Amino acid sequence: MRILLTGSSGWLGRFLAPRLHQAGHAVIGLDVAPGACTDVIGSVADRLLVERTFADFGIEAVIHAGALHKPDIVRHPTQDFVDVNVTGTLNLLTAAARAGHDRFVMTSTTSLMISQAIRDERAPEAIWLDETTGPLAPRNIYGVTKLAAEGLCRLFHGEHGLNAIVLRTGRFFPEEDDTLKGRSGPNLKANEFLNRRLTVEDAAEAHLAALERAPAIGFGCYVIAAPTPFRRSDAAALKRDAAALIGELFPDAAALYAAQGWQLPARIGRVYDAGLAERELGFRCRTDFAAILDALRAGTALPFIDDPAYVSPKEAAASGMRR
Numbered sequence: 001m002r003i004l005l006t007g008s009s010g011w012l013g014r015f016l017a018p019r020l021h022q023a024g025h026a027v028i029g030l031d032v033a034p035g036a037c038t039d040v041i042g043s044v045a046d047r048l049l050v051e052r053t054f055a056d057f058g059i060e061a062v063i064h065a066g067a068l069h070k071p072d073i074v075r076h077p078t079q080d081f082v083d084v085n086v087t088g089t090l091n092l093l094t095a096a097a098r099a100g101h102d103r104f105v106m107t108s109t110t111s112l113m114i115s116q117a118i119r120d121e122r123a124p125e126a127i128w129l130d131e132t133t134g135p136l137a138p139r140n141i142y143g144v145t146k147l148a149a150e151g152l153c154r155l156f157h158g159e160h161g162l163n164a165i166v167l168r169t170g171r172f173f174p175e176e177d178d179t180l181k182g183r184s185g186p187n188l189k190a191n192e193f194l195n196r197r198l199t200v201e202d203a204a205e206a207h208l209a210a211l212e213r214a215p216a217i218g219f220g221c222y223v224i225a226a227p228t229p230f231r232r233s234d235a236a237a238l239k240r241d242a243a244a245l246i247g248e249l250f251p252d253a254a255a256l257y258a259a260q261g262w263q264l265p266a267r268i269g270r271v272y273d274a275g276l277a278e279r280e281l282g283f284r285c286r287t288d289f290a291a292i293l294d295a296l297r298a299g300t301a302l303p304f305i306d307d308p309a310y311v312s313p314k315e316a317a318a319s320g321m322r323r
Contacts, residue, residue, distance in 0.1 A: 009035025
């Protein structure tokens with residue numbers, strides 16, 4: 001298929017585009033910043049550009065991975081988020097429906113599931129988050145606009161029969177967390193594979209699975225994260241003493257961590273459950289917490305990317321940097 005990939009110059013795009021090529025698809029990349037996988041420079045908020053791209057390249061399916069993200073809040077006004085994340089998604093859906101497409105995949109975020117109360121971890125137990133979680137109360141404009149974009153995908157499936165899959169991905173960014181301090185980037189990322197992270201490679205594979213399954217599913221919304229080793233019944237223990245529970249499940253984890261100068265999490269306040277994606281999409285992340293411990297035991301490279309110096313292409317272009 002001739003697939004329009006938005007966000008083709010971004011972190012996910014640079015891994016997803018080659019995988020789509022390997023799967024036999026022709027990829028037309030659209031991004032506001034230039035990149036090796038980008039053919040069209042511009043914004044999805046530009047309706048005429050979207051329509052022209054569909055016509056010029058004979059687009060047959062869309063993977064919509066382009067968006068303004070949470071770090072962009074400090075750099076962009078609220079209206080930009082509405083223009084790109086909401087209006088841009090509407091532009092793509094409209095063009096796809098008009099072209100008679102049978103599949104549309106949108107990258108969303110688990111961030112929109114996190115209310116301020118969940119973020120503050122006010123509950124006495126860890127919060128279990130899956131596709132039934134609600135009511136949703138996103139805490140910032142990023143989450144609000146991504147939730148609205150999800151609603152548009154659902155609407156176009158209902159009104160136009162466009163098969164649409166929404167992937168609420170956990171964390172896979174390479175840079176340091178801008179809110180958590182006190183532990184090294186690799187330590188923090190390794191810990192997050194217990195409850196909220198996945199590799200960018202697994203994120204790309206999830207999009208291929210969604211593209212394949214969309215016609216059979218119709219509309220679906222899925223949490224995408226590494227499979228957690230925990231169960232819902234562990235919620236109280238995770239908030240009380242997560243390290244002890246991790247030690248029961250992985251007896252040598254503390255020693256392996258200590259050899260790196262790392263620390264296991266003392267408490268875990270929320271867990272993303274990606275079980276529905278495994279059951280319906282047939283997709284399961286290859287890299288989980290056990291794989292990280294395997295790498296530590298073997299002394300091999302960690303199976304995820306940590307790059308504190310990473311700068312997104314659009315910000316690099318805006319500042320005149322080269323990355």
